[in-house]
Amino acid sequence: MAxxxxxxxxxxxxxxxxxxxxxxxxxxxxxxxxxxxxxxxxSRFIFADVxxxxxxxxxxxxxxxxxxxxxxxxxxxxxxxxxxxxxxxxVYSSEKLCGEINRHDAxxxxxxxxxxxxxxxxxKALYVFAIISVALWIISAAVGYFxxxxxxxxxxxxxKPSNGGRRPRARR
Numbered sequence: 001m002a003x004x005x006x007x008x009x010x011x012x013x014x015x016x017x018x019x020x021x022x023x024x025x026x027x028x029x030x031x032x033x034x035x036x037x038x039x040x041x042x043s044r045f046i047f048a049d050v051x052x053x054x055x056x057x058x059x060x061x062x063x064x065x066x067x068x069x070x071x072x073x074x075x076x077x078x079x080x081x082x083x084x085x086x087x088x089x090x091v092y093s094s095e096k097l098c099g100e101i102n103r104h105d106a107x108x109x110x111x112x113x114x115x116x117x118x119x120x121x122x123x124k125a126l127y128v129f130a131i132i133s134v135a136l137w138i139i140s141a142a143v144g145y146f147x148x149x150x151x152x153x154x155x156x157x158x159x160k161p162s163n164g165g166r167r168p169r170a171r172r
Contacts, residue, residue, distance in 0.1 A: 005147055009062075012140045016059040019133040023052040023086075026126045030119070044089045048126065051082045055133065073144025080137035087130035090123065 027048040034042065058075065 005143055008143060009140065012136055012143070013059045013063045016133065016136045016140070017056055017063070019129050019136060020052040020056040020059065022129045023048055023126060023133065024056070026122055026129070027052070030122065030126075044086075044093055048086050048090065048130070051079075051086045052133075055079055055083065055137070071144070071148060073141045073148060076137050076141035076144055080134055080141055083130055083134040083137055087127050087134055090127040090130060 027045040031042055031045050031049070058079065062072065
């Protein structure tokens with residue numbers, strides 16, 4: 001089980017890095033091309049950039065598979081919450097301008113066709129990557145939580161105090 005969880009963690013971290021870099025690229029491109037607009041309009045993309053940069057930072061650091069990486073499952077869960085907030089904000093704001101999300105938007109993202117893509121298509125790609133990022137961070141948090149729970153239980157079962165927790169007396 002230990003080898004499976006380490007391999008799974010490395011795969012999750014690589015996928016988190018790919019999603020975060022994609023989010024950074026799309027959101028930063030939008031900010032750069034629309035910098036004359038108001039800060040209120042760009043705030044959701046700035047938030048997306050900040051969350052994606054923090055996600056990339058932690059995913060790169062935790063890419064090296066040490067046992068201590070599993071102890072930080074609560075940070076994975078927190079990044080999952082931030083990614084969910086990012087995805088929700090992007091979906092909420094884009095429904096007014098670009099229409100609702102549907103299954104075909106995810107297919108368009110997987111085609112990697114950026115030539116002639118409208119901003120609505122890029123927004124939809126952005127929140128598809130954000131939703132994938134949420135799933136990856138929550139799965140990563142669950143793997144870490146169950147690893148910690150299993151290993152703490154095993155550590156407690158190996159330690160059994162004697163006589164009410166007291167050391168035995170030395171005999172003379």
